[in-house]
Amino acid sequence: MEDPAGRRVDYGQRHLVEADLAPTPLAQFQRWYSEAVDAGTATVPEPNAMTLSTVEEDGVSARTVLLKGVDARGFVLYTNLRSRKARGVAHDPRVSLVFGWFGMQRQVCVRGRAEQVPREETEAYFTSRPYGSRIGAWASEQSAPVESASTLDERAAGLRERWPDTGSPADVPTPPHWGGLLVRAHEVEFWQGRTSRLHDRLVFTASGAGTDLDVAGNWSVGRRQP
Incomplete structure (x- = not known):
């Protein structure tokens, strides 16, 4: 360098x-x-x-x-x-x-x-946040250790099944x-x-x-x- x-x-x-x-x-x-x-x-x-x-x-x-x-x-x-x-x-x-x-x-x-x-x-x-950001707020235990990125991806996928994107701002509750x-x-x-x-x-x-x-x-x- x-x-x-x-x-x-x-x-x-x-x-x-x-x-x-x-x-x-x-x-x-x-x-x-x-x-x-x-x-x-x-x-x-x-x-x-x-x-x-x-x-x-x-x-x-x-x-x-x-x-x-x-x-x-x-x-x-x-x-x-x-x-x-x-x-x-x-x-x-x-x-x-x-x-x-x-x-x-x-x-x-x-x-x-x-x-x-x-x-x-x-x-x-x-x-007011995009749907993906609202799911991400639930998926991430921010600052905590995680085994891999796929762990977060799997968690987010499960949350998308639990709270599908309906187009309504209330489709994902505030954590x-x-x-x-x-x-x-x-x-x-x-x-x-x-x-x-x-x-x-x-x-x-x-x-x-x-x-x-x-x-x-x-x-x-x-x-x-x-």
């Missing part, structure tokens, strides 16, 4: 200055997210992909998951509540998220605390062990790559008045050195 230390990419497509920042972290995130979507999949293959890091009993763990919602409360993802990530949140609710929009030389880094979303919200989202996690942020950093590694880092930090992402008075903005 090549020597990673020898690889160089000189950033400099854009510049992020305070005057261009939206008044709230929610508005700024929505702006950048929309720009990532508009850039196309050749530039940003999955704009809603994010790295979730959790603190667990045996150390820190990270994995890529998909954002399924963002509003004034925070950032939402869905998972098996018996999975490693969910067990980590139960052990310690402090988490971080990183959106790596590398084709645009951008990152969004979020620090906050995770909690489960209301059950009715989980059920509403579950019924009791499956749900949403809401990350309530207390810090949201917008990172823009610049030439000579003098990157822009503008950070919204909760001021103590609250953490709603759409209330400007809840947040102070500062610049950090790269």
